[in-house]
Amino acid sequence: MSIEPVPAATARIAILAAAALCIASLALFWPGTAMYDTVAQYKQVLSGVYDDWHPPAMARVWALLAAFGPGATPMLVLQLATYWLGLGLIGDALARIGRSRSAAAIIAIGLLPPCLGWQGVVLKDAQLAGALLAAVGIIGWWRLARRPLPGAMWVPFALLLTYAVLVRANAMFIVVPLLVTLAPRPTYPLAKLVTGLIAVVVVLGVAPIVNHRLLRAQPSGVEATQALYDLAGIAARAPASDATGLTQSETATVLAKRCAKPFFWDPLGDEAHCGTTMARLRGLPTGTLYVTLASAALHHPIAYAGHRLAHLNSTDRWLVPYHWPSAAPPAASEPNTLGLAGPGAAAHSWEAMTAIVVETPLGWPIAWIVVAITALAVSVSRPRDPVRDLATALIVSALTLEASFAVLSIASDLRYHLWPMIATAVASVLLAERSPPSKIFMVGAGALLLVVGSGIASRILLPQPPQTYAGMLG
Incomplete structure (x- = not known):
């Protein structure tokens, strides 16, 4: 792919747009929405006593940033700044290689209601998405222009990915596949798979040591x-x-x-x-x-498979009733006595719109999985270049996390799928420069129509579930 020179002013529009939208997002969600998990973590920040039920890395970072202001605001700034920084860098990189429409589409991804709506809630999933986007933006800004990442930039890149691994227990299924896919060595898929499996085992062994000894978090069970x-x-x-x-x-x-x-x-x-x-x-x-x-599981494989598949259907929001809970971000903060306030009327309006959008296929992880699989087929059908390689790494990270939910998942909140949704959207834009092979497109479109059609049918036919936490508990 040849790179046409682009005027610097034109190429910087994406960065400027991302900066403006970051400021607007901060104004919209200020001082940040606090969920139950947010309140629990802030109690640890105030007391200085940490446990590992919630990620101690996030609480420790929060304690460091508390000097810049009380409440959830410093963490809101962190997650929105990294979120828009990553999108801005990717958009700027695309604009510099002559893909101005793709650059605009990347920025538009940040405005998708399910993505931005959850990014206004201060919790680990939004911190994870921000850290990952910033890291991908840093490496993409150089790699998409066919330039190596400068030595100095490896420090923020490594810090962001380390934070991402520690801020969610299952983030290893994102970060390891992302790095292994991006790495030039090993080159063969089987060797990459073995390397990834070894790396996952290493992270599983190291993470508890970091949480308990370095971050001094108490085991919670x-x-x-x-x-x-x-x-x-x-x-x-x-x-x-x-x-x-x-x-x-x-x-x-x-x-x-x-x-x-x-x-x-x-x-x-x-x-x-x-x-x-x-x-x-x-x-x-x-x-x-x-x-x-x-x-x-060995004695009762059918029972185990039935249990896991039922949960996978629930968390992927496929054959479920209309208004399956825990999809929309909260419009107000959890009541608390810690001074964690909530955003104003404008944020409430945004989240009300988000509550409508998440009922559409845009809020169904299963639909994004079909798009990701189709995008992966398109990606591997193309010759290697920096754009294709970055898109492939994003898709592999998204699908690996989704695959992990078949075995490791205990809840169905949409926020757990925030990164796969964002990564799939970004990868799809990266690959959109050329039309996909017709056969791949037709198979992917057919699968998506089947999934969406059956999902709509289930939402029409199945009785609506309780709309409160107590009701879902039974």
């Missing part, structure tokens, strides 16, 4: 939640078995109170539902729990 959720799910589908880890009495309670829900694990931790029922298992060592889970 959060690592047991996945095993508890899956064991209860298997027991609910194989109630007569003695290989699920639950006693017959515990299984009967889980069934009677309907605590094994595809939507989320929360009833299993709630004392009014099955919290006390699962207390015996919760007291076991984490290693023992996962050995028990492995045994239960």
Whole structure:
């Protein structure tokens, strides 16, 4: 691909637009929306006592930035600044190689209501999206112009990706595939896969050491939640078995109170539902729990698969009822006594619009997965160049995270899919310079129509679920 020279003033329009939209976004969401998780983390910031239920890296960064202002505002600035910086750098890089329309489309991605709406809420998912976009923007700004990343820029790039890995427990399924795909070595796909698997194992081993020793966070037992959720799910589908880890009495309670829900694990931790029922298992060592889970899955593979597929359908928001909860970002902050205020009427209006948009396929992760798979097929069909390589890395990171939800996921919030949605949108714009092969386009379009059509049918036919957290708990 030849690069046509572009006037500097023209190429900088994307950066200027991103800067202007960053300021406008800050004004819109100021001082930041606080969810339950936000309040819990701010308590740790104020007390100086940290645990690992929520990412201690985010709480530690928040404590460092607290000198610049109280409340959630410093973190709002951080996540919106990195969000728009990344999009601005990618847009600027595309404009410099003569793709001004693509540059405009990249900036427009930042205005997608589900993306920007969640970016106004101060929580780990928005911090993750901002850090990842900024890191991709840094490397893309040089690579799209066929220039190596300068030595000095490796420092912010590494810091952003390190923060991303630590700010969500499953971020390794984003960062590792992104880096391995972008790296020039190894070159063969199988070698890259093996390298990625080894890197994931290393991160799994190192992350707890960083959280507990370096960041001095107390263990909270959060690592047991996945095993508890899956064991209860298997027991609910194989109630007569003695290989699920639950006693017959515990299984009967889980069934009677309907605590094994595809939507989320929360009833299993709630004392009014099955919290006390699962207390015996919760007291076991984490290693023992996962050995028990492995045994239960081997003894009852159909029950385990049914449980995981039901949850995957729920979190991907495919064959679910209309108004499946936890899609729209909150319009107001969680009530608190810590001084965490909420944004004004303009933000409420934006989030009301977002609540409408997330009911469309733009808010269905399953639709984005189909687009990502199609984009990946288009990408690998093209010869290698910097644009194609960056798009491929983004898609691989998005699909790897989505694939991980088949095994590692306990809740169905749309915010967990924020990065795959953004990465797929950016990659699609990168690849849009040329028309995709007709066969790939037709197959992808057909699959998307099938997914959207069946999703619409389920939303028409299935009864509407409860619209409150207490109602979903049952």
